Amino acid sequence: MSHLGNGALTISHKKIAQLRHLARLHAHHRWFYLLPALCTSRHAASASSSGPPHGPASPSSASTRAPTATSFTCSVGSGSDASSYLTLMKSASSRVGTQVHAHAVKLGLDRDAYLRNAVMTSYAKAGPVGDARRIFDEMPEKRIPADWNSMISGYWKWGFGERARELFDTMPCRNVITWTAMVAGCAKTGDLDSARKYFDKMPRRNVVSWNAMLSGYAQNGLHDEALKLFDGMASSGFQPDDTTLVAVISSCAARGDASLAASLIERLGFNQGCPGSNFFVKTALLDMYAKCGSIAKARQIFDELRDGRSTVTWNAMISAYCKEGDLVSARELFDTMPLPERDVVSWNTMISGYAQNGQSALAIQLFRQMTASNVGVFLKPNEVTISSVLSACGHLGAMESGNWVVNFVNDNRIELGISGYNSLIFMYSRCGRMDDARRVFYKEMGTKDVVSYNTLITGLAAHGHGWEALQLLSEMKARGFKPNHVTYTGILTACSHAGLLREGREVFESIRDPMVDHYACMVDLLGRVGELERAELLIQKMPMEPHAGVYGSFLNACRIQRRVDLGETAARKLFELEPNHSGNYVLLSNLYASVGRWGDVHRVRELMREKGVKKATAWSCVEHKGRIHEFVMGDRYHERSDEIYEVLGKLETRMRRAGYMVDESCALRDVGEEEKEESVRVHSERLAICYALLVSEVGTVIQVVKNLRVCPDCHAAIKLISKLERRKIIVRDNNRFHHFVEGKCSCNDHW
DNA sequence: CTAGGGTTAG
Incomplete structure (x- = not known):
């Protein structure tokens, strides 16, 4: 503790208690923000009444101010009032920070384990976590278990899992909290196997331990595991608390299974609502109803919450309407929610709501509104915002807007992850800029996933780059990515568009479990190169019932090859499957038009009219x-x-x-x-x-x-x-x- | 007196 100074100062028990209390209340702040709070008259009144101060003579004459803090204020040479002190601390350089730290030691850091732990926890939570470690190392002999636990969870919080494990392994007196911290820490990094190992090895568990494991599963998308664990918890005789419920309900919500949701409600006895639960539970319930298709019940909870709504409640309800496709109601809520409540998620929900319901132009417009400098506080968009709006740009082929978004990302230093880069590839592909799409894929992004490959392959396919798509397929395999049905649809489309029959067939035969869509692609490919008989044969040999897309591809091929005879048979099948789909009639009509049979063209038109089939608005x-x-x-x-x-x-x-x-x-x-x-x-x-x-x-x-x-x-x-x-x-x-x-x-x- | 677990957006 050499850098901490040596003039230890005696300080009243009352003041320590006060500091400790404040540290608890403000654990999420840097602890030294608490010192100025002692300077204010409200806190200082009791502090100064506890006895005359010791330590350096204070030049300040204000008797209501806590003298120890005042003396510090003078020592760093700033003004003597609390607010300028606070301002100074918020922009504290490390030099000043060290002085403050030194002062804390004088306040009694070395003689009060609880205060020291409160200070450590503040550092561990707000960072830099290394400073917490320094305090931890200073008095090895006085350590209490809470110190170890604070350090361990601090390390997890700042991404130093290895150090957390090191401490855990060397810790002499682990308790439930230690084990739980390990479970929660592993779960947060997505390493659920390790989390489960710690969980299984724990000598003793309590509700919080169960909750840590349960939430870990729920937050990492392992909803089945979460639900299973909930059963295990019940049979071990643990009473679930509100946190348990939140995790289970959100897992159930993610499944989107209405009957599962109903049985959970039954089991929890929530048929008549859940009057005793807190609003975390209620919001989770709202979300579950929304995701399991009972928008009315979701709205009911929303209305009941009236005064207890949080930002999350609003967002969950807006999301519910977006999922329903009711963009008007969603927007109405978005506009009526109190402005200070609106956060990034609110904007993202609304923007992606537009983007996913075919309202790309509105999505882009709302994004421009979000980033307009003239309205209220500027909320910085994040990767989710960017992905949604780039997707909208892609769907429209809106290159100018796309470029503008890219510039925005660079100017505002928005960090993009894999999905952000994926949507960039999508946007460029849909705007016809394959060079840029390739550049993002090969040069700009580091780690890729299957979606990255699929997006580029689909883009290449749409632009007729058949060979390149095939090359990318072998590249992804070589790098250990497993192609999925989207990959194969893209590849087959690419072959079809480029007329690569042999290659397409090879790929098709390599698919372990071809889906209907793959058959449709293959029919399209055979048809385009003129192998109509083979296409017909393939349809007959299909292991599953062909869907409309298969016959549609065949009919389209008949049009290209001008084979009315085969086409008419396919059309009959098609009309059986989709009697009200205008596109099918147009296909048949185009088939007749391709051989100049205008009378039949007219007849198809009549048929459409008779059946009342409306043409889709192009x-x-x-x-x-x-x-x-x-x-x-x-x-x-x-x-x-x-x-x-x-x-x-x-x-x-x-x-x-x-x-x-x-x-x-x-x-x-x-x-x-x-x-x-x-x-x-x-x-x-x-x-x-x-x-x-x-x-x-x-x-x-x-x-x-x-x-x-x-x-x-x-x-x-x-x-x-x-x-x-x-x-x-x-x-x-x-x-x-x-x-x-x-x-x-x-x-x-x-x- | 201290340390561990919570809902929403792609």
Whole structure:
């Protein structure tokens, strides 16, 4: 204790008690924040009445101030009042910190084990944990078990598991708390096997030990284990407390199993609510009801809590509505929750709620609102925020917004983990920037997971890089990652898109347990290269019932190969499985159109009308200057609609002049008069292209996105623009990407 | 008098 000075100071028992009390109350703060609290008159009144101070003469004349603290204040040369002291301490350099520490020793650190432990615990909890260790090492002979325990949990907290184990191993007098600290520490690092070993070896357990193990399982996603352990706890005769309930309920919630939830409620006797429980339990219950599909019961608890709501309660309820797809109710809660209660999770819940319910534009908009400097306090977005908003950018192909988010991440030094980088790869892939996607994958991210590989493979597949996708598959295997069904779907799609029959079949045969989707991909691949008979055979040999996707792929292949005979059979199956899916009728109609059987095209249309099948709304969008412009067929709502249609007129003139057959009705040539009105409405993708032509400069990349197929005329239009304007145009169509450069499309997919 | 366990977002 050489650096701590030697002028030990006697100090009253009352003051030590006071310090200790404060240390307990403020254990999460640095302990030396407590000294100024002693300077305030409220605390000082009793302190100074306990007797005259000893120690260095104080130049301060304020008699209500605790003299020892005052003398320190003078020694560091700052002002003499408590608040400036506090300010100084908050920005304390290590030199000043050491002086404060020295002073604490004078206050009695060396003669009061409990005070010393309180100080140590403060250091252990608030850091630097090394300072706690220094105190720990100073008086080996006076150590109490609590000192060891404080050190051990401090080490776990700051990520020094090895040191925690070292202390545990050398500790002479372990108690329940020590063992429990080890269980909790291992569990927090995700090492549940070790946690369980400590748990099993404990000589004695109490409720807290059980809870530590239980929460460990629950927080690491091992919900079945948690529920099993809860049973074990009951049969060992331990009464669960509120903490137990929270862990069990949250595990049950994660399972999302309504009947399991019901039986738990039954077992806990919560059929009539849970009046005795604290609001942690109630919030967990709310969440469980929400995740198990009883939104009404969740709302009931939310309403009952009224005055006892925490931020978490609000967030759980908002999340409940998002899960239901009720974004209006979710947003209503988000807007009505008290502003100071809103935290990062609230924003993330709402943003990801939009992103996951197909409202990507709103997700991006809300993120811009979150980061706008003019509203209230700035809440720093975290990786979850970034992942959600990048995913939204990817779904829309919103490159400008995507870039803006990337800059935001760099400017604000937001740390990204694997999932953050994965969403970056996704965003770049969907924006047609495969070079950037590769750069993130190979150069920027350190550790990768299966999702990283899957995301890049799927991206490569969508862009027609079949060989590269295959190469990545062997690379991931070589590095010990096990491909899953997503990987194989991506790989088969890649082969299909690149026409790699042999390779695709090899991969397909290597799949141990192929799923329906894999069969669908394989049918697609066989069909595209013209092996329709083999595709048919494969469908017949399937070990499971083919779903609509399988017949859909087959029908699409029949269209490409113009095989009406085979197609009609597949269509019949398809209509049996999905009688109300408009896409199937369109596929059949396109099959007839491909061989010029316009009468049958008309007949299919009639059939749709008879059955009342509504066409899904196709939409396209273009991003310009950070705004997303969305279009639907015949859209005249855009603020620059007149100009857009002017561009459209010019475009069609140009197309005719260039020798393209332009049919205003977009594809359906022999339609009846009554259908004419609907079909002459301009397709959304053409409106998007015209808007892009209107606003952007020559040479820019235009991203046109839609969720259905681009019609032949629009295809021609895009080709022409890319040729005449020398633009690169990227179109995402049916989740495939088409790069048009100088009038040519890089892929072998046909319209 | 001291040390161990809690709900929400991807």
